[in-house]
Amino acid sequence: MSIVVISGPSGAGKSTIINKASEHIGSFYFSISTTTRAPRVGEVNGREYFFVTKEEFEDDIKEGNFLEFAKVHDNYYGTSLKPVLNALNEGKLVIFDIDVQGHKLVREKLNKITTSIFITPPNLCELELRLKNRSLDDDEIIKRRLENAKKEIRSIKEYDYVIINDDIDRAAKEFVSVCNAARLKLSNEEIDKIISFWEKS
Ligand code: ADP
Ligand code: 5GP
Numbered sequence: 001m002s003i004v005v006i007s008g009p010s011g012a013g014k015s016t017i018i019n020k021a022s023e024h025i026g027s028f029y030f031s032i033s034t035t036t037r038a039p040r041v042g043e044v045n046g047r048e049y050f051f052v053t054k055e056e057f058e059d060d061i062k063e064g065n066f067l068e069f070a071k072v073h074d075n076y077y078g079t080s081l082k083p084v085l086n087a088l089n090e091g092k093l094v095i096f097d098i099d100v101q102g103h104k105l106v107r108e109k110l111n112k113i114t115t116s117i118f119i120t121p122p123n124l125c126e127l128e129l130r131l132k133n134r135s136l137d138d139d140e141i142i143k144r145r146l147e148n149a150k151k152e153i154r155s156i157k158e159y160d161y162v163i164i165n166d167d168i169d170r171a172a173k174e175f176v177s178v179c180n181a182a183r184l185k186l187s188n189e190e191i192d193k194i195i196s197f198w199e200k201s
Helices: 014-024 054-062 081-089 100-113 124-134 139-158 168-182 188-200
Strands: 002-007 028-030 033-035 049-051 066-072 075-080 093-097 114-120 161-164
Touching: 002 014, 002 100, 002 168, 014 093, 014 168, 028 081, 033 054, 054 066, 054 075, 066 081, 066 100, 075 081, 075 100, 081 093, 093 168, 100 114, 100 139, 114 139, 114 168, 124 139, 161 168
Parallel strands: 002 093, 002 114, 028 093, 033 049, 114 161
Antiparallel strands: 033 075, 066 075
C-alpha cells in the first residue's frame, strides 16, 4: 500500500511530469479530485476533476466523503476517500496532486505509507512564464497563483523529495525513481504479515 503526494505551485509542471512518467511507473491510480473551480478550456468533468457547486462540495464534507480537502485560490479542492481505498486495496500505487495543506492532512492520516515530492520550476520568473505560455488562466488568476506560490515554496521542507523541473526528461526520470522507492514503503499490517510468514517458514 503506497501513496505518492505530489505538490508544487500551479504551473510547476506536475501534470506534464505525471503524463510523461506514466508508462514507467507500473500499475497506479491517479486520484481525480473534486473542485468548485470552473473548468478550464479543454478540461473534461471526470477526467481532470469532478467539477461541482459549492453546495454539492459542502454536502460531501458533511457526509465525510473526503480523505482531505482544502481551500486553494478561493476554491474548494478535495480527495474522495472511497476510490483511494479501493485502489490501495487493489495494490495500486496511489498518486495525489494536492496542495501543501492537503499534504499535511494526508500525513496526519496515512503517514506510514506516504512518500511526498515537491515540484517547482527553477525560479519565480520561470513559473510566471509557464503560466502565461500555458494560456489557460487570465492575468488576475495568474497573479493570484504567483502570490500563492511564494507562500507554498516555504513548505518545501515538509517534503521527502524535491524535483526542480528544469529539464522535463530529467524531472520525469526523477519522478519514476521516487515512485519506485515509494512502492517499497509498507503499512504496519503488511510488515506484520511479512514477520509472521518469515517466522513460520
Ligand atoms: P501543473 O500541473 O503543475 O499546474 P503543467 O503540467 O500544466 O503544470 O505545466 C505548466 C506549463 O509548463 C505547461 O504549459 C507545460 O507544457 C509547461 N512545462 C512543464 N514542464 C516544463 C519544463 N521543464 N520546461 C518548460 N515548460 C514546461
Ligand atoms: P489547479 O486549479 O491549477 O488545477 O490546482 C490548484 C491547486 O490545487 C494545485 O496546487 C493542486 O495541487 C491543488 N489541488 C488539486 N486537487 C486537490 C485536492 O484534492 N486537495 C488539495 N488539498 N489540493 C488540491
